[in-house]
Amino acid sequence: MSPPSGCAEIVMACAVLHNMCINNAIPAPDQIPLDDEGLPEPAEVDVTDSKGASLRRQLIDKRFGQ
Numbered sequence: 001m002s003p004p005s006g007c008a009e010i011v012m013a014c015a016v017l018h019n020m021c022i023n024n025a026i027p028a029p030d031q032i033p034l035d036d037e038g039l040p041e042p043a044e045v046d047v048t049d050s051k052g053a054s055l056r057r058q059l060i061d062k063r064f065g066q
Contacts, residue, residue: 020059 021028 020063024059024062
């Protein structure tokens with residue numbers, strides 16, 4: 001198990017990501033689809049689509065840009 005300081009950093013990172021989603025009007029998923037074993041199904045990724053990379057760059061620039 002991680003020391004308390006490591007756990008606190010993980011919680012803080014989750015809070016920051018959560019707030020970034022709220023600030024950028026990214027909707028929360030209604031349901032997470034589960035497989036037969038009760039685990040989340042892996043998301044399908046289209047590696048030829050650069051929209052995700054573009055959005056990620058915009059979020060980084062908005063948060064850390066000058």
